[in-house]
Amino acid sequence: YGYSLDYPDGLVIWEAQFGDFVNVAQVIIDQFIVSAEDKWNRLSGLVMQLPHGFEGNGPEHSSARLERFLSLAAEDNIQIVYPSTPAQMFHLLRRQVLRRWRKPLIVMTPKGHLRTPAGYGSSLEELSRGTFRRVMPDALTTDPGSIRKVLLCAGKIGRELEQRREKLGQVDTAILKLEQLYPLPDAELRPLLERYPAGTPVIFVQEEPENMGAWRFLQAEWGPRLFDRHPFT
Numbered sequence: 001y002g003y004s005l006d007y008p009d010g011l012v013i014w015e016a017q018f019g020d021f022v023n024v025a026q027v028i029i030d031q032f033i034v035s036a037e038d039k040w041n042r043l044s045g046l047v048m049q050l051p052h053g054f055e056g057n058g059p060e061h062s063s064a065r066l067e068r069f070l071s072l073a074a075e076d077n078i079q080i081v082y083p084s085t086p087a088q089m090f091h092l093l094r095r096q097v098l099r100r101w102r103k104p105l106i107v108m109t110p111k112g113h114l115r116t117p118a119g120y121g122s123s124l125e126e127l128s129r130g131t132f133r134r135v136m137p138d139a140l141t142t143d144p145g146s147i148r149k150v151l152l153c154a155g156k157i158g159r160e161l162e163q164r165r166e167k168l169g170q171v172d173t174a175i176l177k178l179e180q181l182y183p184l185p186d187a188e189l190r191p192l193l194e195r196y197p198a199g200t201p202v203i204f205v206q207e208e209p210e211n212m213g214a215w216r217f218l219q220a221e222w223g224p225r226l227f228d229r230h231p232f233t
Helices: 002-006 019-024 026-033 036-040 066-072 086-098 111-115 124-128 157-168 186-193 215-222
Strands: 013-015 047-050 079-081 105-108 149-153 173-178 180-182 202-205
Touching: 019 026, 026 066, 066 079, 066 180, 066 215, 086 105, 086 124, 149 157, 157 173, 173 186
Parallel strands: 013 047, 047 105, 079 105, 149 173, 149 202
Antiparallel strands: 079 180
16 A cells, blocks of 8 residues: 555555455555545555455455445545456556546456456457446347346356356346446446336346345445336345
């Protein structure tokens, strides 16, 4: 954290291989990383890459306590993201360096993404062009008018949902990936949902139990109806 203050133009990354690294760093997170801008007008572009994803490796591998960071998010003090492709990760880090302002960046990084399966990698063109997308649209080519429900998710569970949908041959379910959880990307999500008929239910899917993850944060922010158009559960 101190290095990120002295070297504001650099890309300073702290990577935790296990969740307990984050637990014992909680004082630094609370007292400095999420609050120093408001308390002392000190800006930091520190990137925190934290393990997250239930993959059978035990609790310390599985949870970076996403819900804890979301509970600390207010007044655009931090950025919380969960990129789903290599290109997204590249553009995210590039954006962090090129932006004119500095905010701490919290990145959920499941270890399963280190072994990206076929079909989920990124081409050189995707890396060399484009920008970080706060919401990833569905690649399904089905007529949007025939969609009966929209699954909204974040992280590696999006891949699992897509694989399951393909296996079942379902073409009436759309899957949108929320790549940025804070600040919430309402401006990017709204037009994607407007493609589907009004009243189409939006269901948030997460790996974590209900009292963990992003669900309660999103429920508090969006309420039971998303953009006053879609039932949200």
